Each structure stands twice: as C-alpha cells, then as structure tokens.
Amino acid sequence: MSTIPPVLHRSARAITPHEFLEALQATCAPRFPGARGRTHRPIAVAVSGGVDSMALAYLCTKIRPTDQWFKVADHPVSNPIGIIVDHGLREGSAAEAANVSQALKKIGVKPNITRLRWADVVEPGVNPSDLPNVETLARYLRYRRLGTFCKVWQVATLLTAHHEDDQYETVLMRLLSGHGYRGLQGMRPATDIPECYDLHGVYQSGFVDDQRRENPFYNLRPSEKERKQLKRGLRDEIDPAVIAREVERGLRSDIGTAYLEDYDGIAKGKPAPPLVPLEIEDGGIMVYRPLLRFGKDRLIATCLENGIPWFDDHTNADQTLTLRNAVRHMIKHHKLPEALQKPSILRLAERCRARVASAEAEAGRLLRRVRIHEFGQNAGTLVVTLPRFYFPTVPRRLSASPASRRRRTEHYRHIAALMVRRLLSMVTPERELSQPGQLGHLVSMLFPSLADGTPPPEPKAYVICGVHFVPLIGDYPLRWLLARAPHVSNVPRPSVTFHELPFGRRMDKHPRGWKTQGWTEPRMFDGRYWIRVLHRLPCKLRVAPFEMEHHKPFREALADDQARKELASMLRRYAPGKVRYTLPAIYATLDVTDLLAGGDWWPPHLLLGPPSQRAAAAHSEEQPEPDPEQPDQPDPEPEPLNEPPPPRDETEAIQQIRSRKLSALHAGRLEWERRLQSAAAHATPPQLQLLALPTLGVGLPGLEDWLRWEVRYRKVDDEVLRLSRRGGRRVGRRELRARVRFWYRWMRLGWGRKAARGRVVGVRRGRGGAVKAGGFS
Template structure:
C-alpha cells in the first residue's frame, strides 16, 4: 500500500533531537550498577512501517549521526539494527515490508524483514484472523521472533515505538478487564522482553556466556579491580599486625575439624544467569500527533496497515474507534486516564519503598541454587495501633489491610528466588497466605492457627517451618532460649510435583550415531533449554540414545547408587542430607538416558536395541554422513531418511539415571561420553542485596574469633576494622552478623 495522505496537524510540533536524547536517557538507565569499560553495541529497533515506528527510526538515525559517543543502558551505541516484522495476514504485506527496509536504508539504518511463522501454531487451513485471541497470539509470535534475533546477534536493547496514545488505549483496556492499581500503571518504559522465557540469551540470560567470552560486553574498570585488590591486601595486613595478634586459644579446633571434613561434600557452585534483552519505550511521553509532525517535517514516509482500522479484529482497534468516534466522559478522556496512571505509579513506588524497608529486616540464610532452596527468617511485623485506630475499627482494619499488602510484596520477592513460575504472583493472591509468615497481621479468623505453624504450598513453592524436629533444623543453629526473641525461620523449596500432572521433562534434540568407523561421533550441541523454569541446560554427547532431563525419581535412586563408587555414594548421601532433605531431593534435575546402555563396555561394542524409536533414522551409505541424528532435518547425499514410530511420552521404567548435575554426582566414566553444563536462572539480586544475608551458622553470639573470620572473609560492611567490631560487640550494639550479597 502507498503512504498515508499527509494531514497537517497545526497543534503539534515535531520532536526535537534534544527532547529525544533526554527521553532515551530517562528510559534506559544502567542495568549493572558497577561501571566498567563497556564495548560498543548495537541497539535493535522493532519497525512495522507505521508512523510511530518510522518516526522512532528517523530519530535514532539522527541521534547516531549527531552524537557519536552515546550510551544506551550499559554500552555505547555504534549503530541501530531495524527488524521489520511481516505478519503475512494481507496481500502485499511482504512487498510493503521490503519497501519499509528501503526507506530505512535511506536513513543509513540496517534492516531485515522477518516473516512470522504461523504454521508453528496452526495448520495451513486455519486463518489466524478468525481466532478470538488473535491479538495475544500475534504478540507472542512477534516477541519470540524478535527475541531469537536479538539473542543471535547479541543485542541487549530493543526499542519499541509505543507512544502516549498507545498508553491511553492500554489503560482503557485494563479498566474494562478489571485490573487494579498495579495494572492501571500502563506499559512500563523498560522491562525484560516478554514471551521469550524459553529463549536463552533473550530472557534474563546470557550474562555468564558474556563473562566467559574473550571480549565481554561488560567488564569492570581496571581501577575498580585495583581498588578491590588493595582493599583485600589492607585486610590481610591488618590481620597480620603484631599489635593485634590472633592467639592460638582463639582457634576453634572443632570448627576447623568440621570444615576440613565437610569441604569434600560441597558441590561445585553452579553459575546464576543474568542479562537478557531489555525492551525500552522512549516515545511513551510523546503523543501520536507529534510523531506525525516529526515525519511530515522531515519527509519520512510511512505506511498504514488496514488491519489497524478493523474494530472487529482486536479489542484495541475497537477502543480506538470508540474514543475517536465518540465523545467520552471527561473521566475517561486521555488527560484524566494518564493522570490516573501516574497516581497508580506513585502509589506503587511508595509501596515498594515501604516493602524494601521491611525487606531489610528479612534474613536470608543459605540460598542454595544447586538445590533451588533458601532458608528465610522473616521479621516481626510490629502492628502499631494508634489512639485513633483504637477508636475506629474501620481505620484499624484499613491499616492492617495496608500492612498485609506490604508484607505480601515482601513475600513475593522472596518466593521468586525459588519459584519455577514464569510470572510473579499477584499481591492479592498472596494476602490469603501472608499471615502464616507474619502472625501479628493475621485476621481474627486465622489468629488461632498462628501458634502452630504448618507447612503450606503457594505458587509452586513449599514453605516449611523450621522447628526442633524439622529435617532442616541442622542448617540453622540453635535460636535464643526465649522463643519470643526470635522470629520463626522457614525453608523454601520447589513444591512436589502434582500426581495428576506430567512431570517437567526436557528431551535433547540430538543423539549420536555410528559413522564409517565403528565408533560414535559427537552429537551437535543442543541449544540452551530451560527445565522446570529454574535450570538452563545444554549438552553434547557420544551416546546412541537421547538425553532427558527430568526430576530425580525415587524408583531410580537405588540403581543409581549401585553404579557409584563408595566415595561417590558417601558424597551423594551427605549432599542430599544437607542440601535436599526430605521430598526436596525429588525436585532436583536428573540426567537420564532414554534407554539403558552399559557404558562400561567399549564404544564400538555398544549398540542400541533394534528398532530404537528415532523419529528420523539415518542410514549411512558409502561412508557419507555427518554422524548426527535430529528430530528434524534434511537428508544429505549418501543418506536415506526413514520414518519410524516414536513415543511422545518416554517410558521411565526403561530410563537410566546417569547424573545429578546440580549436586555434581555422576556415574564413573560419564565424562568420556557427555559434556554438559547447567545454570540457575536469574534471581533478583536486588532482593539479596537489600535483605540481610547470613553465612552458615552465624545465628549464635558473636565471639572474637567470629569477628576475625568475618574480617578475613573481606565482607565487613563499610570497611569496619577488628577493633571497631569488637567494641560494638562489647557495647551490645552488634548482636548478630549480617552480610550483604
């Protein structure tokens, strides 16, 4: 289609470059607070060809030409890459996308056309426009395609062209859907890319790979590293000072003996992911009229999509026709709705600030990504009843409701450290459970149950109170002799899998096959796969069967132990007892062979059973082939492609457990067959930084040797020395040790 007939908007003025620069800086704050020497990086632009995205493309092009050293988030920008999404829902859409690319190239912007693959969801006979949820399906496919492209090109920032009018429509839609104040804030200016939870490098991942690369995008400054080195040397020299010696009597031989003998049970700490693609909306404060004026002023072409004017296609189109064609009440007009969104945002910020003050009193003890568990001691929520509250029951109920809301926000932050769910739970849903952790704000109907805390499950997280007879009690030292002086601690872990639902399972795409030489060649390395919403995993191997990641099952426990050597069995028992007691161990990821194979035999003698159900069986002829199998593929010269039956649900009775990767336990000789890597998904480091974090066994009274070990660890807050810490301990101002992560 051609460009829209230009209509002069006399009341709107074009967006100036200084305005756009200020908007970008306000929208794209630094993600990683530690400033370093950052490599130049490109920024992705999502372009549809409409007036809003073309105006964004023009402003980005002008910014690049006028300002060479400009930063977006953590990296200086060395260019922009436009991604033109073609939905393919109308005739001529692909040709139009090509024309958009040509217009972008005239602005000195690189551009690619990216058609959406509807066949992934529907067959060829289904018209996507007939779907009742067409808008949400199109959004999912669009973001998945953008996420894959950004991850492949190592782009960490994606600019979208949503503007003020889009924000107005979004809030109206949420009003109709009954959202609360948190939903009525509208679209965020910056957030993680949605709909890409299973794409490594796009959703909250990629940081570890970047730090392991030869030229990372994020690298601390040299002077920062030197400062840390000097601080460490100063601590060591202070400890070795003759004026403050460490006497032999201060060394606890029992602690030394315990550490010496428990060191071997410590598994290798698995990396925790971070990073990913961030979505930014720098035009959210500008109206559409100003974007049109910007394109008119600078002779920027744009294209109109006829589907945007069909009120029967999406709810947004219907709302757009409603407010443009009819006079709405003043309370539903754009100024009033946008003012409502700002008030909701201010309320949300105030609640978060109050929740962070409460979070500072939370003590996080032993966060273990290897097992996906954490021990948390929640503070006592002191319910202050003023004179006015005592005289007005309604006022007191309102205050308690607000306190329950703040406590629910804290509870949600802590739950997300171990929860496998993709989205955080709503605050309203948690208010029905928060009284279990904060008994002082319980409703009268629940007050009687607070004296006897029980294990409960919420949002796929199992919360177990740590009592004297609890299996987790050994991880927490004895509390005060006065129970009221210390709040109860809770052990948080992944909830057991429901029996009526299938267990989470990830099956590797590739397997190894024999080539011309009677040995197995290394399979293709799988892309990173997210298992149970908690662990990223990928592998390459020389095994004739596929690798499956699923929970550690009780039925495989005994055969797995029999395959281990004596020392490995001892380590397995010790690590399970310490990190995954009780039913928690059956939520750990296990590495399985799809069918049992004796790996102790020579490689050339290992052959899968006849008729092994490969979805695609490759038969080599004349010694030609790459020695790899896959679920999908194209046959090469010298290969014959045969289809065979393949069970959609593997038979667990035929599987063989070969490793518990998070506990660093595997059968002997497995490293000769497989090379795998596992990582924990991203956690909110701000939660760990704000909350108090205790090292193992630091709940007891603080002694001189404990102070010495604390300083030696280099974690003393604010650079406090030994003498100052001892003085504070003597004066009673330092009763517990809090170590911030």
C-alpha cells in the same frame, strides 16, 4: 519594564534530537552500573511502517551525530537496525514490508525483514486470520522473532514506538476490563520479553556466557589505568610491619582451627561435602519505550518536518477487529466524560504508578528485616526467618477506631504479601507469581499479628504458586523452608530432551572414536534451571525430575561405599524429604551400561572387522558356552558380503544415509538401532537409565568420558540474593546496641561462667526484632 507575552502554539512541535536523548536517558537506565563499555553497539528498532515507528527510526539516526558517546543502557550507541516483521496475514504484506525497507534505507537505517512462522502455533490447513485469538498469537510470534533476531545480531536493546496515545488506550481498556490499580499503571517504559521465557540469551539470561568471551558485551573488568591506581592506593595504605605482625599472629592462632575445622567436620561424617554453587543467570534483551511521554501529534509533526514517509495500515480502522480498534474509534468519534478523557486517564495511571512504587519500597524495607539463612540454588531451596510484625505508633485517637485499625491491617497485609512474592520468586517454577490478594491465608500464617479478625492458623506446610512452605519445627525463632512443591501425579513431569549423536558420525567407528558435536544450546528446565550438555552417546538424553524408583539402582551403581555415603549425605543435607524428588536428573533413553564400562555399542554380529571376526563374535553370541573338556572345533567360514568401501569422511557418510546407499553392515546397524529405539519408545512405563544428578555433581562411574553438563540457575531478585550472601538481614542500630550490652554482660559480668556451671541464660526478642538479655531460668 515590558514583558514578552506568551505565545500559544496550536500546532504540535516536532521532537528535537535533544528531547529524544533526554527521554532515552530517563528510560534506559544502566542495567549493570559497574559496566565499562566503550565499544559502540547497535540498537534494534521494531518498525511497522506507521508514523510512530518511522519517527522513532529517524530519531535513532540522530543519536550519534548529537552525542557520539551517548549510552543506551550500558554501551555507546552505533547505527540503528530496523526490524520489519511481515505477519503474512493478508495479501500484499510482503510488498508493504519491502516498501518500508526502502524507506528505512533512505533515512540511514539498516533494514531487515523477518516473517512469522505460523506453523509453530497453528495446525496445517488452518488460516491464522480465522482464529479468534489471532492478535494474541501474532504478538507471541512477533516478540519471539524480534528476540531471536536480537540474539543473533548480538543486540541487547530493542526500542518500540509506543507513545502517549497508546498508553491512554491501554489504561482505558484495562479500566473497562475491571483491573485494579496495579493493572492501571499502563505499559512500563522498560521490560524484558516474557514471550521468550525459554530462549537462552533472550529472556533474563546470557550474562554468564558473555563474561567468558574475550570481548564481553558487558565489560566489568577494570582498565589497566584503574588497576594501577588501585594498586598504588593499596600500597600507600599498607604498613608492611603491621601486615607481618598480623600474619605471624594469624599463623600461630588460626591455622589449626579456622582453616581446618570445616575439613575435619567433613572427615568426621558431618552433614555433607560442600557443593559448588551454581552460577546465576542475568542479562537478556530489554525492550524500551522512549516515546511514552510524546503524543502522536508530535510524532506526525516530526515526520512532516523532516520529510519522513509512513504507511498506514487499513486494518487499524476496522473497529470490529480488536478491542483496541474499538476503543480508538470510540475516542475519536465520541465525546467522553472528562474523567475518561486523555489527561484524566494519564493522571490516573501516574497516581497508580506512584502508589505501586510506594508499596514496593515499603515491602523492600520489610524484606531487609528478613533473615535469610541459606539460599541453595543447587536444590532450589530458601531458608528464612521472618520478622515479627508490629504496628507503628500512631495517635491513640486514631488507633482506637475499628475502621482505622482495619484499614491499617489491610495495608500492612498487602505490604507483607508483596514481600512474600519476592521470596516466592526465588524458588517458584511458575512464570507468573500469585497476586497479593491470593496470599491472604499464607500472610495470616506467616504473620499472626496481621490476622484479619480470625485466629491465625497454626504453622503447617502450605503450597502456593508451585512453592512448598515448610515450618522447621523446633527452631526458635521459627524458620521456614521454601522449596519447589512436589510434582503432582496427574500433571505431566517437566522434561527436556537432547538428541543423540547422529548415526553418520559413528556408523563406521569404534565407540572410543566417536566425537561430539559440541555443547548444546542451554534449555530451560522446570522454570528454574538452564541446562546444556556435551555428549557423544548414541541415545537421546532426557532431563526430568529425580524419581524414587531410580534412587536404589543409581545408588548401587556408584563406584564404592564412600560414594554412596556421600550421595546419601548430600541428599539429606541439601535436598531433605521430598525436595530431592524435584531435583533435575539426566536419564538415558537406552541402556548404556556397556559403553560406560568400556565395552562396545553394537551387537557382536555387527562389529567392525574381517568377516571371520564378525562370524566368530556372532557364533559366540548364538551358541552355548563351550565345554572346557571337549577339544576346540574350528569355526565355519561365513559367506563373504559384497560391501562397498567405507565412507571416507562424515559428509560422505551422511550422503550415503540420505541416498540409502549403505553397506550391508551399516544398514544392519541402522536397522538394529531403530528397532531398539522403537521398543524403548513404546515401553510402558518408559525404561530410562539414571546417569547423573547434575546439580549435586554426582554421576555413574565412567560417565565423564561420555557426558558433561553445565547447569545454571535462572535470574533471581538481586536484593534477596545480596541478603542471602550476607547471611541474613542488616542489623539496625537499636539491635546492635542490645547485642553489645548482652555480650558485655556475658563476658564481663560473669554470665558466661555462670552458664557454664549449669545455669541457662534466656534470650528474648524485643520490639522490632531487637535481641534483649533475658533473666535466669
């Protein structure tokens, strides 16, 4: 039987739509596996006009014709949107962007051109092209513009055209820069946008608001058919007689204990009333790189075969402009050693990715042995009990070698450091976590058995990556409290400012008639909390850490002794020690005590009303208190003011402010308010009034009529969050058997009765953390 000889294709093949869909499916994994999205959503494509981005735009137009219900991440795909970023660094960039836009229209992609705002990062009069870090600034601005565009257009997926040759250049540059194996992984196929860390709805946020919409982007609600099936299945499995007996038994035995015990504890003055836990954010825009498995030659073949034009950027040929251009020139014009050629470097990156994935998986297994007692997102604290670390059993010949044991110790220290990083990520305010190599001292303290040849340090408070590790002495096994580190005096405090209600909306109204402008956009505070407010106060609001000097005035301003006791108990329970001074607090930049008490905002001589009333108010403010024994004297009539009629609506009021055609009364109010704000801005130290501790739900009396807030915690590690909600680590089979034996001896063999007569039963931890019954003391 004859065989067909293999045929070698020396020219690159074009990428077929089916190949592209397979690459998309491998790259764009579902973010929320339970999502039931059936609505076609657009995807965004970052287009520079080069051959790689034009090929990607063309392939995206073939998704729906090939598979109408193909999902990218969590939703079926509709037509793509092309985003063209005009950097504005050279002449003719606007014309080039217009040409790329016309080319995208011809292949069926809706184009959108956006221009970078260099004024956000460059001082006036400075040419951005002359800056030494222009490439870094351009990347920062570019991704912020891309993220903002996706948020406005309600697009959750952004595709970029990084390909295999870009990956090769990236790994080679990092190798030349001395990166370790974690840096030699290259570009990740899927990532978020760190440049947009403070933009809500773009960086790891927006999921809570999405679920409140009538038609959410991520539809996690079961369909009517699924609900009927679930209801039918439950009806078939439930025996009404059994349910009735269980309800009767439960009412007789548990109604006085299980449901009222916690309430009685609060009434008796136990720790504190429970807090409503903050919602935890998720979502945001994801960047996917589906072309990392394809070389540039295949992208060129795709454009040539389908008649897709592209535009070359001549700055890419300047080898002195960027490091990437220099590396690209070196690869193209010089023969590199085999170890630095493309196949070898890509295999190196693959091995590094496999090594990192193996280490992360091992750290995840160690994390499941951690007992998480409490994750308090309201105060940003985490209480954990770390497992005892034991070396796995190995042949005696290998364990006897000092070099082998040293290598094993270093490996497990690295695994422990990876696990500690995941705990750090829950409460740290920093954007970048400490590298595993920087956690050596902390690992020796947390895991004494992994000390690197020196006596392990005693458990004590330790600060790293903005997190304060505090041992809770007296607990066995030892518990650790992880909280945000106290603020340092020589570092500016984090703060977020919300603007006051505009003067035009309140200049001719009584404070009771002031109306809000709606909820503000959520702002990131201290790298941990997303905060937004709804207010109608006439001064700016500042979110800053809770300061010690505001504690006493705030406590005394509360309504009654019961409110003061609840505040003290909540601070003692949820934010002990210096943790309370890391809580977010809402301050008013001006004194609004009279407003909260139902009074007026304007001074007496600027109140609304007839001239006689204004003069009476002004006279009562300037003159001393009248003597009750003297007869009342008539008030002198003030001179009338020639004022134009008040504005009919807010638009007319704003126009009057801009044109400076204000009445004497309104001009006086505006001038008085500006003097007040100027005096407050120049005060040293700033005179702030503490209004509320939003994460504890405590505010001044009467504040609910003027200010509302909503606080959410940033996105956290899903596995750590599941462990915290479960109340600790998963119990293994070995430990479960030990617990059953212990409780059997306690209940059946009389240990409980003996302990009740005064004998103490000891409990010790066995190998692997298993609980074993100890002897009598």
